[in-house]
Amino acid sequence: MKKILVIEDDPAVAEALKATLAQHYFDITLESNGEKGFNQAKAGNFELIILDLTLPDIDGIDICRSLRKEGINSPILMLTGRKEEIDKVLGLEIGADDYVTKPFSSNELIARIHALLRRTVQKKMELEEYTFGDIHLDFKKHEVFKGETAVQLSAMEFKLLKYFAEREGEVISRDQLLDEVWGYDQYPTTRTVDNYILLLRKKIENDPSCPKHILTFHKAGYKFVK
């Protein structure tokens, strides 16, 4: 269970956050003021910190900055009250990783939390290159080679292939692909996924009708193997 620290002074919002997060199986610690929150963040080993921008004692921005100075690099999600405040959070070098503007739906919040957790997990092993069979991927240059010849992939195709490459051997469901490759605010159908698989196979497999790398698992999803 992932540990999340919530620093929020408004009791109503705090309770709602707690309920929503608990519902999604997170382990939540709640602090109602900046000082306590800051100390908790330093002491406890949290995988994510949710930080209100406006707190009674210390400014959320200052807490954020200080935490980074202390070497705490857990992802920080900022809660901002007004849209005008976003600029402060973004533009400046505060060290926050993402923000949500109140009011927000819990769907959005949860999606962003998952996205942040995902991002920071794979930060360590962010690939630059990847080779399998006679295919070579260069993630930085956005280039794909099959043997000596360059293969043109659209942005989506590339993203999808990268996602697979990072999860070699795992069976990945269409729903998971829609959520994580397309994103929580995009709503294509699962058939769309099939079609991209088709495109990738045509471009990458020697015999697209008998794929060796992108395998179908009936009723489960797809698996990428080297």
Add this chain to the structure above:
Amino acid sequence: MKKILVIEDDPAVAEALKATLAQHYFDITLESNGEKGFNQAKAGNFELIILDLTLPDIDGIDICRSLRKEGINSPILMLTGRKEEIDKVLGLEIGADDYVTKPFSSNELIARIHALLRRTVQKKMELEEYTFGDIHLDFKKHEVFKGETAVQLSAMEFKLLKYFAEREGEVISRDQLLDEVWGYDQYPTTRTVDNYILLLRKKIENDPSCPKHILTFHKAGYKFVK
């Protein structure tokens, strides 16, 4: 078939919703007032609740809050009449997961429903690997090995074996298997379970006619042992 509860007083909207949802193979229950709706939501085990903000008797917001207090954590999609109302719905304090503003296209509605369902499915933590006898299961990779050789299991076989593995030593009745592995609203003949037991035994037992792992308990069910 996913069970959805719709709480909506306007008959025209309600019927339209029912038609749209039915078209997309959802199992719909309709309630036209807040009280009935609330009770249904508590009693029935719905995978999603669509809730109109403005109802004749109780406010949709109150219903939403009360449901969360009761520990009902099915995702809730709010229907709001005016854009100004959105702020009330969001802010999270209420516990709604997403909202749609009337009038809405059926495409958008369906898309949001799917997104909500998608996200709330993959919540529970699950076993990743399991070994017994000369069998090794990898749930992430959907792989089964008997000694050195890979065994092919269909999605259903896999699900069933996983269910057994998670309940090692327990005698599990056919009814329980039908309920939990096959799902609440599917009622295949009890022979179906037998069939799957048979398939699994063939694939994982050394001598399928004299099983060592999946044992029959006459008139009671089956027990899985390591």
Add this chain to the structure above:
DNA sequence: GATCATCTTCAAACATTCTAAAAGAAACAA
């Protein structure tokens, strides 16, 4: 030995996935 429960087999019914083609969006240039 009679009765009921489970095992086994198999083909029809059903569901999912594949594929190609067309419609819809978005990006770009004239």
Add this chain to the structure above:
DNA sequence: TTGTTTCTTTTAGAATGTTTGAAGATGATC
């Protein structure tokens, strides 16, 4: 703006794979 191109999504029929339920055989229990 308008037209052109490229990318993305939807649609629908064909192909493929899985699940189901019937029916007879086998085994367990009283």
